[in-house]
Amino acid sequence: MKLLMVGAGLSGAVIARRLAEAGHRATVIDARPHIAGNCHTERDPETGVLVHVYGPHIFHTDDAEVWDYVTRFETFRPYKNRVKTTARGEVFSLPINLHTINQFYRKTLRPDEARAFIAAQADTSITDPQSFEEQALRFVGPDLYEAFFKGYTEKQWGCHPSALPASILKRLPVRFNYDDNYFFHRFQGMPETGYTAMVARILDHPNIDVHLDTPYAPGMADRYGHVFWSGPLDGYFGYDLGRLGYRTLDFERFTETGDWQGCAVMNYGDPEVPYTRITEHKHFAPWEDHAGTVCYREFSRACGPDDIPYYPIRLVEEKALLSDYAARAAGEEGVTFVGRLGTYRYLDMDVTIREALDTARAFLSGGVERGVAGVPG
Structure with a gap:
C-alpha cells in the first residue's frame, strides 16, 4: 500500500x-x-556546538x-539533566531536593527532618488540589511556591497558576535527598x-x-x-471551528568564549526577568570540546497563526x-x-x-x- x-x-x-x-x-x-x-x-x-534548534530535548x-x-539507530551517551534556577539573587538546584531546601531555609536538615518541615509548610486545608497553585501550596507551601514556581509558571503559560490544572505540577518531583537528576527514568541519554x-x-x-x-x-x-x-x-x-491554543517560544541567541553559565539549563523564576531560562548548548554534549559557546534566552508567549506551536494549553x-x-x-x-x-x-x-x-x-x-x-x- x-x-x-x-x-x-x-x-x-x-x-x-x-x-x-x-x-x-x-x-x-x-x-x-x-x-x-x-x-x-x-x-x-x-x-561548532551541536544546537537543539527548537529548545533542548533530553531523552x-x-x-x-x-x-x-x-539505540538501534544512534549511539546514546550517558547524560543527566541537572537544572539550576536563579531566584531572589541566588542559584538553587532543581528539582527541589534536600540541598535546595537547606539552602533556601538556611538549615541543615536530614531527610526525615526535611520531610516533616515541608509537611508543616504545606497548606493542609487544600484536600483536593484542582489548580497548579493549589497543588503547589498543598505540596510545598507558599515560600517555595512563590520562589520557584509562581513567576516561572506565569511567564511560561501566560496566565496565573490558579488557571492551570494541577496535573502540570505533578510532573515535578520533590526529593528529600541530594539527588539533583531532573528525571528518574532508568534510561537517560543524549544522541551522540x-x-x-x-x-x-x-x-x-x-x-x-x-x-x-x-x-x-x-x-x-x-x-x-x-x-x-x-x-x-x-x-x-x-x-x-477555531484554533486550539498553544504557547510558542522566541529564542535570543548570543555567543561567548569559554563556559558562560556553567550548566546546560538555568531557569529564572523571578517575574521581573522577562525570559524563562537560558540554555547553553555545549553542555548538552559534554563529551565534545569547543572554545566558543552558544546560548539562548527563551521567551514564552501566545502562539499566533504563523508561529511554531510548542505547548498545548488544554x-x-x-x-x-x-x-x-x-x-x-x-x-x-x-x-x-x-x-x-x-x-x-x-x-x-x-x-x-x-x-x-x-x-x-x-x-x-x-x-x-x-x-x-x-x-x-
Whole structure:
C-alpha cells in the first residue's frame, strides 16, 4: 500500500520505517526544510556546538523497547539533566531536593527532618488540589511556591497558576535527598550525533521517500491508501471551528568564549526577568570540546497563526473545542492522527515513539482506529 506521512518528526519517521519494513511504500512530507520536527539538531556555524534548534530535548524513558529502538539507530551517551534556577539573587538546584531546601531555609536538615518541615509548610486545608497553585501550596507551601514556581509558571503559560490544572505540577518531583537528576527514568541519554542524524537513519529505507519544503495540500490524500497526520489537529480541518491554543517560544541567541553559565539549563523564576531560562548548548554534549559557546534566552508567549506551536494549553475553552475536533476526527476515513500536534497533547519523546510503534502495529494487524488518542471522540 502507498502511505502518506504528514510530518517528518518522530511520529512520521517511526511509523514510516515500521511500515516500510513490512513492505509498504511510505511518502513522508514536511513543510519545513529539515527532518526531525522540533527535536531538530544542527551544528552552529560560528562555534561548532551541536544546537537543539527548537529548545533542548533530553531523552529519558523506562520503556526498554523504546530505548532499544532509538539505540538501534544512534549511539546514546550517558547524560543527566541537572537544572539550576536563579531566584531572589541566588542559584538553587532543581528539582527541589534536600540541598535546595537547606539552602533556601538556611538549615541543615536530614531527610526525615526535611520531610516533616515541608509537611508543616504545606497548606493542609487544600484536600483536593484542582489548580497548579493549589497543588503547589498543598505540596510545598507558599515560600517555595512563590520562589520557584509562581513567576516561572506565569511567564511560561501566560496566565496565573490558579488557571492551570494541577496535573502540570505533578510532573515535578520533590526529593528529600541530594539527588539533583531532573528525571528518574532508568534510561537517560543524549544522541551522540544529534536527533536529526538519528531520524535520518530511521528514514533511510528504500521504501521511504522524503519531501521537505512540502506542505500538505488538499487532494494529496487521494493518491494514498492511508494518511498518518502529525500536523495540527485543527489544521487538518482548516481551523474552521477555531484554533486550539498553544504557547510558542522566541529564542535570543548570543555567543561567548569559554563556559558562560556553567550548566546546560538555568531557569529564572523571578517575574521581573522577562525570559524563562537560558540554555547553553555545549553542555548538552559534554563529551565534545569547543572554545566558543552558544546560548539562548527563551521567551514564552501566545502562539499566533504563523508561529511554531510548542505547548498545548488544554484549558477549559480548548478542551471544549478539542472535543469537537476529536469527534470529527473519529468520523474521518483513511486518516490516523498521531503525535503531539495531531493529538493535541504534551508528549515526551519516548511516549511519542511508543505511540508511533503501537500505531504501526495496529495498522499492520488491521486494527488501526480512527480518531485522536487521549481525547473523547
